[in-house]
Amino acid sequence: MAFGPHNKSLAAGRKAHGLPGRSPMADFWRTNITYICPSILEIDYPILYSPPNLHLCGPITVDPIPVATADPELNKWLGESKDGVVYVSLGTYFKYNDDDVRNMLGGLVQGLSARVRVLWKLNGKDKFKAIIDEGLKEEKHPERFRLVDWLEADPAGVLEHSNVVCSVHHGGANSFFETCRCAHPCTGCLGCIDRNLTVRAFPISFSHNGWTCMTMRSR
Numbered sequence: 001m002a003f004g005p006h007n008k009s010l011a012a013g014r015k016a017h018g019l020p021g022r023s024p025m026a027d028f029w030r031t032n033i034t035y036i037c038p039s040i041l042e043i044d045y046p047i048l049y050s051p052p053n054l055h056l057c058g059p060i061t062v063d064p065i066p067v068a069t070a071d072p073e074l075n076k077w078l079g080e081s082k083d084g085v086v087y088v089s090l091g092t093y094f095k096y097n098d099d100d101v102r103n104m105l106g107g108l109v110q111g112l113s114a115r116v117r118v119l120w121k122l123n124g125k126d127k128f129k130a131i132i133d134e135g136l137k138e139e140k141h142p143e144r145f146r147l148v149d150w151l152e153a154d155p156a157g158v159l160e161h162s163n164v165v166c167s168v169h170h171g172g173a174n175s176f177f178e179t180c181r182c183a184h185p186c187t188g189c190l191g192c193i194d195r196n197l198t199v200r201a202f203p204i205s206f207s208h209n210g211w212t213c214m215t216m217r218s219r
Helices: 005-016 071-079 098-111 125-135 155-159 171-180 193-197
Strands: 035-037 054-056 087-090 116-123 145-147 163-169 184-190
Touching: 005 184, 054 098, 087 155, 098 125, 125 145, 155 163, 155 171, 163 171, 171 184
Parallel strands: 035 054, 087 116, 087 163, 116 145, 163 184
Antiparallel strands: none
């Protein structure tokens, strides 16, 4: 990787612009540089030593457009929940298979109270229609499940809605810190093995056919 074409091109570009030395990305830690980390001790792994040039400042996120402005109809649906809303999104690039959808939907149906609503950003939703219909066929209140392929509202704006009580995400840094900013519990369903460095297990979980959202594991 260090000698690949990308790094060679990067080194050539730096040299052409008069930048001395190699890319800062090649040195993971330098004592003469100030580092800003979007975390705090309360939401990260315990650390034994914090060097003086490391500053933990907490989540760095953009103020989202309120969901009431971005998507009034969704805002109305969120507001109608009696016992809160669980927001599920495993990231833009997560590719579900049939078992993923079947097991996760089963866990949501059986593991949550009948008054809790679920907003699930399900990539490729249409191709799972038969599985979704089967999973919800005995559900007394299917309207409490809102499965969408895309959200018009900013996910961070959805998380800020007062009725959202939990976030289920893939362990990406943006999802994690946006959830922390809103002080919601969250669970992680990993799609990539490296996400176990980010995802945290909070005291909310549900299971179905071996799918347990609190466990930190790849598919």
